[in-house]
Amino acid sequence: MRGQLRRLGRSVRAFLRHVGTLSRLELSLARHLLVPVGYNVRLCAKITLTQARFSGLQAAPLLAALGVMIGAVGILQFVSLLAGLADDLIGKLLVTIIVREMGPLIAAVLLIGRSGTAMATELGTMRLGGELEALSAYRIDPVAFVLLPRVLGMVLAMFASIVLFDVTGLLGGSVIAVIVKDISFPLLRGRVAAALMPGDFGMTVLKAFLFGQTIALFSCYFGMGVKRSPTELPQAVTRAVVASLAGVFVADAALAAAYYLA
């Protein structure tokens, strides 16, 4: 019993230590974003765009294909389940499924698997290769130089990925709806437009910001946690993926509760 309590205490302490360090990192990131003292903005922008290109642009074909398939399959399921229901629901269904729920989540899961893992590995390799130590010797703040551009790049990539998924998902769903329900495409487009609320754009921006920075922060944090050996890298990547998934789903649940219950 005492041993179990001790183990529980150790786990709680470790968890609180992570929370404390991550909170300090968040504060430091916010400070560097607001006051980029002595930092070459052009250099930061260059790394940010490289990160956004890798995370967003290079993942675009896969994300677009997923969007079309999930949009199409989702609407196919609903159309068969809700046979006989009013056609005007299809616009609302498309917006609710694709834009409000699936788009941000699928894009986040894809970016965790593709870019979060790469980021954690890169940071772990930088730590093992002495790159972070060298930065430290030259008084180059890793938060400003390494973390900030990656977080900004990931947020940009997340926003672009969500929008791409939404567009392709709506397209895939619409094609199925037009074929199966025999609705004209202009009519369906009107119904989708009517179902879209101004808050949907705000929510997309908010989710891109929250999900993107959660993924980048956890990936960098656990990657930088590698200390001595390359064998720590897979463990760091696993931790980064699990923490990013948990963070994204918790943030999504909190936002959904705020959106639908408020």
Place this chain on the structure above:
Amino acid sequence: MSVLELRGATVKDGERTIFAGLDLVLKAGDRLVAFGPSGSGKKALLKLAAGIIRPDSGTAELTSSSSTPVGYVMEEGGLLSNLSLAQNVALPVLYHGRLGYRDALSRAREALESLGAIREADRRPALCSIAGRRLAHLARAFLADPALMVLEGPLDELDARSTATVRRALDETPAAAIVGTAALSPYLAWGRRFLFLHRGKATHYADRASLEKAEDPALREFLEA
């Protein structure tokens, strides 16, 4: 005026004490060779001098007001793998806003050219020779114009030509310099002061003559090995 002051500095690795109670003062132009067998704490001393780690007890102070008080030359690694050698060399002055992107890159290429490493300037570190990477480290340190140069075995694994280039560069630097090495002989002529690290203890030697006369059995054993 002193550049680096260590007072009673103790560094530990977990429970193990790497060295304890180290006092060291380096002034501009000083050349210190810190040597000893593997695991004696040379790297920890260099990291402490560079401000990468803090002492577990005692103090370590760099008294330069420069934005880049230290130039750090690492034996392996330490260059950003996604940048070219020239971009790596330019990074500190670029980051601290001393030069714009084009100027910093142009000065970096000049620094690499003066060290004879211009051929590899546009390559990423992984595709460069050991000498190319080492010379890029030196070029980065010189361009940053630091008060203290911290160097991990800067002559190790270099060919004769690169060794001559590095020697000349080290001779010409006006900054205080501290070299950490397991092979003392290449630095005997260059060093002005010596620090023997062995089993958690550090012994100072004011010059080469006092080092060669020393009767410490551990030192004799190390020198004769």
